[in-house]
Amino acid sequence: MDFEPPFQGACKSFLQNTTKINKHPEVEECELPVIDLSHLNFDPMNREKCINEIAEAASQWGFFQVVNHGISQEVLNSIKDEQKKVFHQPYTKKIAQSFLNLSPNSYRWGNPQATCLRQFSWSEAFHISMADIPSMNEHKSLRSTIEAFVKNVSDLAKSLAEILAQPLGIESSYFKENCPPRTSFLRLNRYSPCPFSSQVLGLCSHTDTAFLTIVHQDEVHGLELFHGGRWIGVKPNPEALVVNIGDLFEALSNGIYKSIKHRVVTNQEVERFSVAYFYCPSFDAVIQSRSTTDPAVYKRFTLREFKHQTQRDVEELGEKVGLSRFSFDRK
Numbered sequence: 001m002d003f004e005p006p007f008q009g010a011c012k013s014f015l016q017n018t019t020k021i022n023k024h025p026e027v028e029e030c031e032l033p034v035i036d037l038s039h040l041n042f043d044p045m046n047r048e049k050c051i052n053e054i055a056e057a058a059s060q061w062g063f064f065q066v067v068n069h070g071i072s073q074e075v076l077n078s079i080k081d082e083q084k085k086v087f088h089q090p091y092t093k094k095i096a097q098s099f100l101n102l103s104p105n106s107y108r109w110g111n112p113q114a115t116c117l118r119q120f121s122w123s124e125a126f127h128i129s130m131a132d133i134p135s136m137n138e139h140k141s142l143r144s145t146i147e148a149f150v151k152n153v154s155d156l157a158k159s160l161a162e163i164l165a166q167p168l169g170i171e172s173s174y175f176k177e178n179c180p181p182r183t184s185f186l187r188l189n190r191y192s193p194c195p196f197s198s199q200v201l202g203l204c205s206h207t208d209t210a211f212l213t214i215v216h217q218d219e220v221h222g223l224e225l226f227h228g229g230r231w232i233g234v235k236p237n238p239e240a241l242v243v244n245i246g247d248l249f250e251a252l253s254n255g256i257y258k259s260i261k262h263r264v265v266t267n268q269e270v271e272r273f274s275v276a277y278f279y280c281p282s283f284d285a286v287i288q289s290r291s292t293t294d295p296a297v298y299k300r301f302t303l304r305e306f307k308h309q310t311q312r313d314v315e316e317l318g319e320k321v322g323l324s325r326f327s328f329d330r331k
């Protein structure tokens, strides 16, 4: 098929000298906490209970699902349809810098810096900065679907961030001041069927950098998170969106909320799609651990410093090291 990136060629040398990654079929599936956001609009007691559930899930799991989230099924379905159309364009077209009129390197696949199979991702993605959406003029239906999705998902991200900030005593204006509308971004993901599914991951294990991420996954299983010392699968729930805490919120909350490692496994038969919205501050936003009682776990840093460190680690080690680079405990 002319839309597939040359995954096999790119990881051929790793496949020849690798031992199997320990995954499927041992991985169990779990029901992540499901939080009904309609309770936020009820009486103060119900609202308080809902806020506590969200904060509890963010600290125990770092991941949760939300229903009655305010994004219509129609918008979610059309994102998937549009995603399918765009990923099914010829590979040679997708790699052209001018495709979709996005910033350079918005289309990515595999992992050019991988040093071993564990770091390779059998998937492709478009990273779409909010600032790039207005220039997607030639692709009107993709653009308008993305705009409709972003309009809803950005409000949802801001409300969830403000809710999570409350128990930490962070002022409600923090996110408004630090996350201007253009600093967040979307990632459209496509996981291609993989003939080496017992060895190769769809998206290698990582934590997200953002304050928080909101994911709409389709009905195909694949997302797994590391919890309680083992990998567990997140059962797709068509009504729900998956929310996860990113590194910046873990740092801001002084380690109370957890940015958890997650990955996507491949399967041999069907393609899988997901769309992730990463709620991010501006590059110069200062991330400083907030706690009135405990000593700070993380040093103060800007997103720019964090990104530079990540870039260096990816170039030198093939993967991101993440928050531990900024921990006071680091040896």
Ligand SMILES: O=C(O)CCC(=O)C(=O)O
Pocket: 187, 189, 203, 208, 215, 217, 223, 262, 264, 273, 274, 275, 276
């Ligand atoms: O595809 C998924 O379910 C998760 C995607 C993800 O973790 C990411 O894009 O960072």
Ligand SMILES: [Fe+2]
Pocket: 206, 207, 208, 213, 262
């Ligand atoms: Fe992620």
